[in-house]
Amino acid sequence: MTAPILSASALGMHYPGARTPALTEVDLAIRAGGHLGIIGESGSGKSTLARLLLGLQRPSSGSVQFRGEPIPTGRGRSAREFRRAVQVVLQDPVASLSPRMTVGGIIAEPVRALRPEWNERERVAELLAAVDLPADVAQRLPRELSGGQRQRVAIARALSVRPEVVIADEPVSALDVSVRAQVLQLLRRLAAHEGLTVVVVSHDLGIIDGLCTEAAVMQRGQIVEHGPTRQILDDPVHPYTRELIASVPTLPYRSTHP
Numbered sequence: 001m002t003a004p005i006l007s008a009s010a011l012g013m014h015y016p017g018a019r020t021p022a023l024t025e026v027d028l029a030i031r032a033g034g035h036l037g038i039i040g041e042s043g044s045g046k047s048t049l050a051r052l053l054l055g056l057q058r059p060s061s062g063s064v065q066f067r068g069e070p071i072p073t074g075r076g077r078s079a080r081e082f083r084r085a086v087q088v089v090l091q092d093p094v095a096s097l098s099p100r101m102t103v104g105g106i107i108a109e110p111v112r113a114l115r116p117e118w119n120e121r122e123r124v125a126e127l128l129a130a131v132d133l134p135a136d137v138a139q140r141l142p143r144e145l146s147g148g149q150r151q152r153v154a155i156a157r158a159l160s161v162r163p164e165v166v167i168a169d170e171p172v173s174a175l176d177v178s179v180r181a182q183v184l185q186l187l188r189r190l191a192a193h194e195g196l197t198v199v200v201v202s203h204d205l206g207i208i209d210g211l212c213t214e215a216a217v218m219q220r221g222q223i224v225e226h227g228p229t230r231q232i233l234d235d236p237v238h239p240y241t242r243e244l245i246a247s248v249p250t251l252p253y254r255s256t257h258p
């Protein structure tokens with residue numbers, strides 16, 4: 001078995017003033033090239049876990065490791081390498097994109113910060129093509145694009161520095177159902193093409209089923225079930241997982257994963 005690229009040990013998060021912890025003793029190993037879905041109802045701790053895996057927040061207890069070492073902090077070489085290697089795609093494409101920057105500027109920003117030696121314009125053109133957007137979109141502003149196009153821009157930006165891991169928090173929840181399927185298809189194709197490790201956070205079982213070969217089910221800050229997505233869907237063990245599955249009448253985005 002390959003060593004995990006990202007892992008969490010006994011991870012805990014207790015927000016100041018909160019009555020109960022958002023995360024308790026979470027252990028998780030994400031193997032390189034794996035496609036993991038984190039599923040659970042609102043408030044179960046999914047986004048908190050994602051932010052801790054991204055190093056955007058410090059845990060109250062436990063730790064996150066990247067390639068077997070604690071996530072590097074500060075401005076040194078290893079911290080820059082972590083920021084390049086692990087990228088995020090957020091839920092709301094409008095809020096996650098700066099309204100006054102052109103699309104080209106938005107996509108190029110991580111390249112400028114982390115790969116200044118690359119030709120920015122060429123990279124932007126490559127990325128727009130990779131996410132099936134026309135080249136002239138580079139000169140436009142985010143508000144001139146549709147929701148689906150904006151989410152494609154967010155994906156292009158995340159891929160701009162050739163990351164190894166992409167953590168997507170509700171990547172298609174803000175989109176119309178028909179556009180959702182297209183963006184999911186794009187994410188699937190890019191993940192396979194770039195050999196990415198993907199972590200998808202969603203409250204929607206259909207989206208996890210469409211993108212992830214492996215799923216972790218969260219309830220009240222804990223992972224209550226973790227295994228192959230197909231096995232979890234076909235033969236759920238935990239009562240909460242059964243409840244989640246029963247609440248979804250159909251799973252619309254089923255991919256071709258075994």
Ligand SMILES: Nc1ncnc2c1ncn2[C@@H]1O[C@H](COP(=O)(O)OP(=O)(O)OP(=O)(O)O)[C@@H](O)[C@H]1O
Nearest residue numbers: 015018022040041042043044045046047048049203
């Ligand atoms: N910055 C914060 N300060 C205080 N409490 C927080 C903060 N962020 C999250 N929480 C609390 O932590 C718990 C877990 O929240 P989190 O957002 O991680 O869950 P989630 O499963 O992602 O939910 P959702 O799907 O609604 O985003 C909730 O009780 C939430 O109110």
